[in-house]
Amino acid sequence: xxxxxxxxxxxxxxxxxxxxxxxxxxxxxxxxxxxxxxxxxxxxxxxxxxxxxxxxxxxxxxxxxxxxxxxxxxxxxxxxxxxxxxxxxxxxxxxxxxxxxxxxxxxxxxxxxxxxxxxxxxxxxxxxxxxxxxxxxxxxxxxxxxxxxxxxxxxxxxxxxxxxxxxxxxxxxxxxxxxxxxxxxxxxxxxxxxxxxxxxxxxxxxxxx
Numbered sequence: 001x002x003x004x005x006x007x008x009x010x011x012x013x014x015x016x017x018x019x020x021x022x023x024x025x026x027x028x029x030x031x032x033x034x035x036x037x038x039x040x041x042x043x044x045x046x047x048x049x050x051x052x053x054x055x056x057x058x059x060x061x062x063x064x065x066x067x068x069x070x071x072x073x074x075x076x077x078x079x080x081x082x083x084x085x086x087x088x089x090x091x092x093x094x095x096x097x098x099x100x101x102x103x104x105x106x107x108x109x110x111x112x113x114x115x116x117x118x119x120x121x122x123x124x125x126x127x128x129x130x131x132x133x134x135x136x137x138x139x140x141x142x143x144x145x146x147x148x149x150x151x152x153x154x155x156x157x158x159x160x161x162x163x164x165x166x167x168x169x170x171x172x173x174x175x176x177x178x179x180x181x182x183x184x185x186x187x188x189x190x191x192x193x194x195x196x197x198x199x200x201x202x203x204x205x206x207x208x209x
Contacts, residue, residue: 006070007066007067010066010067010069010070011066013069013078014063014066014069014078017077017078017167018052018053018056019052020080021052021055021056021170022052023080023081024080024081024084024170024171025081025170025171026081026170026171026172026173026174028173028174028175028177029170029174031174032174033055033059056163056167059166059170060162060163060166060167061162061163061166062163063163064160064161064163064164065161068160068161068164071160072158072196072197072199072200073153073158073159073160073164073168073196074160074161074164075200076088076168076196076199077159077164077165077167077168081170081171084168084171085115085142085143085146085171085172086115086116086117086119086142086146086203087149087199087203088145088146088147088148088149088150088153088168089112089115089116089142089143089145089146089149090116090119090123090149090199090202090203091149091152091153091192091195091196091199092145092146092148092149092152092188093116093123093145094123094190094195094198094199095152095188095189095190095192095195096130096131096133096186096188096189097123097126097127097128097129097130097189098127098130098131098132098133098186099127099130099133099137099138099145099186100112100120100123100124100127100130101124101127101128101130101132102132102133102134102135102137102138103138103139104135104138105135105138105139108138108139108140108141111141111142112142112145115142116142119202119203122202123202130189131186131189133186137184137185137186140180141178143172143173143178144178144179144180146171146172147172147176147178147179147180148180148185149192150168150169150172151179151182152188152192153165153168153192153196156191156192156193158192158193158196
């Protein structure tokens with residue numbers, strides 16, 4: 001694909017992401033965002049895109065250069081909330097494969113299976129290589145692991161642009177509900193940048209919202 005066509009495709013993906021912005025934030029953000037003019041009244045199409053672009057600029061700052069959307073964290077930020085949380089969870093667990101082996105509580109295992117979809121089996125097949133974790137950690141909800149994945153990328157300064165990081169932040173609860181204490185999070189076996197490279201292969205590329 002030529003550079004011009006790639007940029008056009010990225011611009012279209014960004015427009016679609018902005019049009020769907022209000023549908024892809026954690027519900028806890030509705031209150032804070034509804035105070036921004038137009039959040040709840042924008043309808044569809046170009047008008048909605050303009051309103052959501054203004055809202056994004058107000059909360060996240062200037063839009064990112066289109067080329068950054070082709071990078072791994074740029075692609076991540078373009079996903080729907082559900083897809084993004086699933087990938088952030090998988091990112092965390094890729095560095096802590098023993099969690100899945102130690103997760104014996106049926107409710108917790110079923111929740112992870114549903115959250116990760118077919119990727120759950122791929123991660124389970126590698127879990128024998130992971131270090132064991134305490135039972136209470138293995139029983140964490142999927143949202144806790146999504147928080148872990150997000151924090152790892154934030155600490156590693158993996159987001160190439162502030163607006164992409166803040167766009168991803170909208171997928172998580174505004175008051176940080178479900179976030180596990182840092183001191184309880186097991187150390188990762190590899191840096192997040194290395195695990196990011198594995199995500200697309202695990203999820204088959206993914207599709208922006």
